[in-house]
Amino acid sequence: MVHNDKPHFSRGGARAGASAHGARVVFALGLSLMLAFGSLHLYARGAAEEAPEDGRLRVVATHSIIGDFVRNVAGEEVELTMLAGPNQDPHVYEPAPADSRILLEADLVFENGLQLKGWLDPLYAQSGSNATRVVVSDGVRLLDYEGEHGHDDHGHDDHGHSHDHDHDHVHGDYDPHVWQSVANAIVMVENTRDALMDADPANAELYEANAAEYIAELEELDDYIFELAELIPQERRLLVTGHEAFHYFADRYGFRTVGAALGAITTDEAEPSAGEIAALIDEIREVGAPAVFSETIVNPTLARRVAEEAGVQFVSPIYSDALDEPGTEAGTYIDMMRHNIEIMVDALAR
Numbered sequence: 401m402v403h404n405d406k407p408h409f410s411r412g413g414a415r416a417g418a419s420a421h422g423a424r425v426v427f428a429l430g431l432s433l434m435l436a437f438g439s440l441h442l443y444a445r446g447a448a449e450e451a452p453e454d455g456r457l458r459v460v461a462t463h464s465i466i467g468d469f470v471r472n473v474a475g476e477e478v479e480l481t482m483l484a485g486p487n488q489d490p491h492v493y494e495p496a497p498a499d500s501r502i503l504l505e506a507d508l509v510f511e512n513g514l515q516l517k518g519w520l521d522p523l524y525a526q527s528g529s530n531a532t533r534v535v536v537s538d539g540v541r542l543l544d545y546e547g548e549h550g551h552d553d554h555g556h557d558d559h560g561h562s563h564d565h566d567h568d569h570v571h572g573d574y575d576p577h578v579w580q581s582v583a584n585a586i587v588m589v590e591n592t593r594d595a596l597m598d599a600d601p602a603n604a605e606l607y608e609a610n611a612a613e614y615i616a617e618l619e620e621l622d623d624y625i626f627e628l629a630e631l632i633p634q635e636r637r638l639l640v641t642g643h644e645a646f647h648y649f650a651d652r653y654g655f656r657t658v659g660a661a662l663g664a665i666t667t668d669e670a671e672p673s674a675g676e677i678a679a680l681i682d683e684i685r686e687v688g689a690p691a692v693f694s695e696t697i698v699n700p701t702l703a704r705r706v707a708e709e710a711g712v713q714f715v716s717p718i719y720s721d722a723l724d725e726p727g728t729e730a731g732t733y734i735d736m737m738r739h740n741i742e743i744m745v746d747a748l749a750r
């Protein structure tokens with residue numbers, strides 16, 4: 401499988417520039433008129449820019465996977481902007497100057513929550529936005545950093561609505577990659593649907609119908625992943641990846657996460673020590689993991705080295721935290737999950 405070592409960094413989808421109407425008209429009016437009515441024109445122009453052009457909700461999704469959920473529920477009824485777009489890593493997203501304005505004008509912000517929001521809180525605060533923040537992972541049964549259950553479920557009383565920030569220390573203790581279980585994706589879609597219905601009652605029936613149709617597709621996807629996982633003998637359902645993004649996947653579909661080249665649940669940690677890499681290689685040999693998988697958002701150099709030194713297959717790409725560009729093999733959440741299980745079967749099934 402060919403892999404492009406260069407990180408893909410295309411901008412997600414900052415909206416095309418705001419309309420530049422007004423200025424030329426004002427000039428054409430001439431100096432005297434400008435002196436008389438200049439301030440009035442400026443006022444009128446400002447008001448026009450604040451108002452939504454077509455009455456649609458302005459919706460922001462913090463990363464591409466959540467953006468796909470919003471698109472499936474809302475269709476073209478909302479104006480959707482993704483911050484971290486296709487092939488952009490939501491762990492380390494660096495907001496562009498335009499993002500502040502996008503948040504300021506937004507009605508709703510759909511975010512993952514957990515610890516994938518280190519950059520969102522300051523951006524939101526600095527933008528002056530009043531947009532309702534919707535934490536789509538609310539209600540998901542969370543796993544900790546080691547992929548274990550066992551924590552008490554935390555409160556979800558404000559399900560689907562704006563959160564205060566006092567919960568940060570609780571949310572931060574959990575693995576953020578919840579969407580890697582399709583069961584969780586369904587909860588995320590339900591939260592998305594509920595927030596859209598609340599914010600835009602005129603289109604509530606449409607959102608409900610779209611969500612029902614999409615959830616049916618997700619249920620088929622879930623079955624498909626279970627069926628394909630069955631093709632892999634239990635003792636070979638072992639995942640070694642670039643970073644620890646597959647605990648929810650492993651938990652749902654009966655895999656075991658052996659380890660990750662980066663040794664961390666995020667992508668912004670320091671590189672592991674030589675000793676840590678040697679320990680991972682020992683572990684791969686000991687448990688007989690057949691492959692090392694490399695995610696698109698992670699530099700593959702380290703994972704490739706681990707695979708080579710362990711004498712196992714290097715498999716790339718799988719998709720953990722970002723979709724690929726629209727129209728490609730992983731341009732939607734459903735295509736991403738199908739691709740991942742198919743490439744796992746290729747590498748792990750005998």
Ligand SMILES: [Zn+2]
Pocket residue numbers: 491577643644645665666667720721
């Ligand atoms: Zn990740």
